[in-house]
Amino acid sequence: MKRLWVVLAAALVASPARAAHWAVDTAKSRLVFSVMWSGEPLHGEFHKWKADIDFDPADLARSHVAAVIDTASLSTDYQDGDDGIKGALGFAVDRFPEAQFVTTAFHTGPSGTYIADAKLTIRGISRSITLPFKLDIRGNRAHATGKTTIIRTDFGVGQGEWQTAQPVAHEVTVTLDLWALKD
Numbered sequence: 001m002k003r004l005w006v007v008l009a010a011a012l013v014a015s016p017a018r019a020a021h022w023a024v025d026t027a028k029s030r031l032v033f034s035v036m037w038s039g040e041p042l043h044g045e046f047h048k049w050k051a052d053i054d055f056d057p058a059d060l061a062r063s064h065v066a067a068v069i070d071t072a073s074l075s076t077d078y079q080d081g082d083d084g085i086k087g088a089l090g091f092a093v094d095r096f097p098e099a100q101f102v103t104t105a106f107h108t109g110p111s112g113t114y115i116a117d118a119k120l121t122i123r124g125i126s127r128s129i130t131l132p133f134k135l136d137i138r139g140n141r142a143h144a145t146g147k148t149t150i151i152r153t154d155f156g157v158g159q160g161e162w163q164t165a166q167p168v169a170h171e172v173t174v175t176l177d178l179w180a181l182k183d
Helices: 002-014 079-086
Strands: 021-024 030-037 039-045 048-052 062-068 075-078 098-108 114-122 125-138 141-151 167-180
Touching: 075 079
Parallel strands: none
Antiparallel strands: 021 048, 021 167, 030 039, 030 167, 039 075, 048 062, 062 098, 098 114, 114 125, 125 141, 141 167
């Protein structure tokens, strides 16, 4: 019997604890982007995305996020151009219906912020990015806001005539406003 307790205790110590799991409040959360188009800002939003979040500020080593973005759910403030942005020269949603964001590490940043190191995959092309974010946790509710800039052509977004920086800038600012509840 004593041996059984030793084995159980060893199994508990050896099994890695998991950071707190969070469920995204999709009704309140937003994933948006902006890019300069012919000298004017173009704003867009992905309306369908989900994220599997395990995050604990006290245990960043065990924290992890995997998000899947439905690229066809994109809409912009230039609706006449949405089909072109989703088409073969843009996101190619028929061939690449999803983009993915998967963290590789978290770090504390300046002034109580955090930094997520991640792999972002768009059009089947993966690149390392960083996403600095602020986090406010109150009880079982969390609110995270973050912003990063990516180069759209690094991911193959903008083929043919859209590869140049005119009329569409290469730099795209991606902004996350995420609300979540602890499971």
